[in-house]
């Protein structure tokens with residue numbers, strides 16, 4: 001009796017703890033409410049399974065407790081019960097997986113009017129690149145990466161010259177405008193994660209991964225690395241600032257294009273070589 005009661009208390013306690021806990025999702029800042037939908041579906045299904053299993057255990061402990069002269073019946077095969085358990089588990093698992101397939105399809109189907117932003121991860125910082133006036137990102141090659149070309153742009157690609165390069169800085173995004181986020185890594189696996197965006201994806205060395213978002217509210221959000229990537233993994237932070245058109249353009253004006261950056265650095269190098277005049 002006592003054990004059955006403890007089991008019931010654990011059950012009720014878990015549900016109450018969940019309802020009263022402060023660890024709910026942060027307020028959402030993009031179009032991805034579908035992601036929250038899938039999280040809640042998983043929560044409800046696993047919650048119901050947890051409830052059913054523990055309640056059944058409490059019932060068995062109470063109902064089949066030891067009694068003088070009572071014997072357990074040996075019943076190793078029960079076709080009907082196995083059938084129901086298989087069907088029930090199958091429906092539960094399908095219920096958790098199927099919505100994910102639909103949402104995943106939407107997550108990587110980028111709308112035609114999305115602008116491109118490149119995110120580059122390296123131990124242990126984030127860099128960003130935005131399309132310039134030509135509305136196109138230039139090509140890159142890891143072999144071009146050097147201190148004055150941190151994102152490895154091809155110097156002779158005309159499309160890359162006006163790309164805005166933000167090394168180890170913060171990313172600004174326009175409110176209400178869809179963006180395709182392209183992800184690259186220089187060294188090891190990283191993961192671009194902004195909790196309020198409900199979006200994250202691995203940065204895999206040697207390939208470009210992507211997803212898209214549409215910011216739906218202004219604010220400053222933390223960029224975290226969500227893939228253990230070395231000693232300073234926890235310090236791999238940046239900010240994403242979602243803002244209205246006027247603020248965004250004021251910020252964009254102040255950023256340097258690839259041509260400006262490499263020109264400036266070339267001057268610095270030349271000055272240095274000629275004795276600092």
Ligand SMILES: [Cu+2]
Pocket residue numbers: 121189190191225226227228229233236
């Ligand atoms: Cu990282």
